[in-house]
Amino acid sequence: MNEVTSLSQFTRLRQPLSIGDVVSVGLAIAKQRWPLFCGIALRSIAWLVIPLMGVIFGTAFLTTISSGSSSEVSNLGAGVLLFVIWLVVALFCFGKYLANAGLISRIVFNDLSQRDETVKEAARITRSLTWSYLGASVLYLVIFISAALVLSLAFSLVGSLLILMFAGIIGGLTSGAMVGRGDPVMIGIVSVLIVIVAVLLILGYVTAMVWVMARFFFSEVPLSVEPKIGGIGAIGRSWELSERSGWRLMTITTVGFLVTLPITTLGQLIVALPLLAVQFSEASEGGATSSFWATGLSSLLNLISTLVVTLLTMGFWQAVKAVVYFDLLNCREGKALELQDP
Numbered sequence: 001m002n003e004v005t006s007l008s009q010f011t012r013l014r015q016p017l018s019i020g021d022v023v024s025v026g027l028a029i030a031k032q033r034w035p036l037f038c039g040i041a042l043r044s045i046a047w048l049v050i051p052l053m054g055v056i057f058g059t060a061f062l063t064t065i066s067s068g069s070s071s072e073v074s075n076l077g078a079g080v081l082l083f084v085i086w087l088v089v090a091l092f093c094f095g096k097y098l099a100n101a102g103l104i105s106r107i108v109f110n111d112l113s114q115r116d117e118t119v120k121e122a123a124r125i126t127r128s129l130t131w132s133y134l135g136a137s138v139l140y141l142v143i144f145i146s147a148a149l150v151l152s153l154a155f156s157l158v159g160s161l162l163i164l165m166f167a168g169i170i171g172g173l174t175s176g177a178m179v180g181r182g183d184p185v186m187i188g189i190v191s192v193l194i195v196i197v198a199v200l201l202i203l204g205y206v207t208a209m210v211w212v213m214a215r216f217f218f219s220e221v222p223l224s225v226e227p228k229i230g231g232i233g234a235i236g237r238s239w240e241l242s243e244r245s246g247w248r249l250m251t252i253t254t255v256g257f258l259v260t261l262p263i264t265t266l267g268q269l270i271v272a273l274p275l276l277a278v279q280f281s282e283a284s285e286g287g288a289t290s291s292f293w294a295t296g297l298s299s300l301l302n303l304i305s306t307l308v309v310t311l312l313t314m315g316f317w318q319a320v321k322a323v324v325y326f327d328l329l330n331c332r333e334g335k336a337l338e339l340q341d342p
Helices: 007-012 021-032 035-067 072-112 117-128 128-174 184-215 220-225 229-240 248-282 285-334
Strands: none
Touching: 007 128, 007 184, 021 285, 035 072, 035 229, 035 285, 072 117, 072 128, 072 184, 072 220, 128 184, 128 220, 128 229, 184 248, 220 229, 220 285, 229 285
């Protein structure tokens, strides 16, 4: 199939898209809608900044009352109260961040399915789903942690059994039970095999985790497109649609990562500059102070860099997710054009 490079070309297709097509269409839509998506991403970032500012002002407030004459009990009570308030606000702000990200996906899906809906109406719908987005993200986190624990236990058990088996072989070779005398060559071969097996187990664990994550790659898009299914339904829809597409989604996310790699690499280089400058500078009396300020500056740059990278890449990633969801619905189930508006 020819490479798809425009929205109009994509909407004429009625067959599963290749990995390159998905990324190309996502990139094309992100370019076409760049001003709009950039503005939405900026609002998302603004919601994330609010909890960060809360940490700064909360720390300053606690420092002020701690230096006063109030008792330690009252200080502790004030600290707990501030934390609870901050946690609720932070969760709400994160939900708003997800709602804005979902708005981009809904806009893209509307473009692909040629649904007549204004951006204002789409924003009203996704804005009303703030807590549903948050609930879906919490459920995804629970699934991710559970999968990590189960897979780590399984791979650790397999690894332990293999290590015990290889240890027994090495012990037999060393004691001469399997040969006349311990064979250094055989021992070396078995040792290399242990290392190879360990590397394969690590790669297997990472691959399995990435596969699980890929199955929920577009989990917020169903909620954005079909609000009535709720957060739990969105997670279930993502798992159901990706049943036979896990490896394909893994490849799509890898290609997408490579597309955004120059931006993220540049951001990391900017973050590393203060620390590199200190490391390569000559040792001096104020070296410790310089290192302290360099670490602080690097942390600040890391925060700014993360926000800027999010601003520049959110539109692309949300577009790719919407394209994947549209493709799975339209080409596998034929439902993309039959979805009812809420």
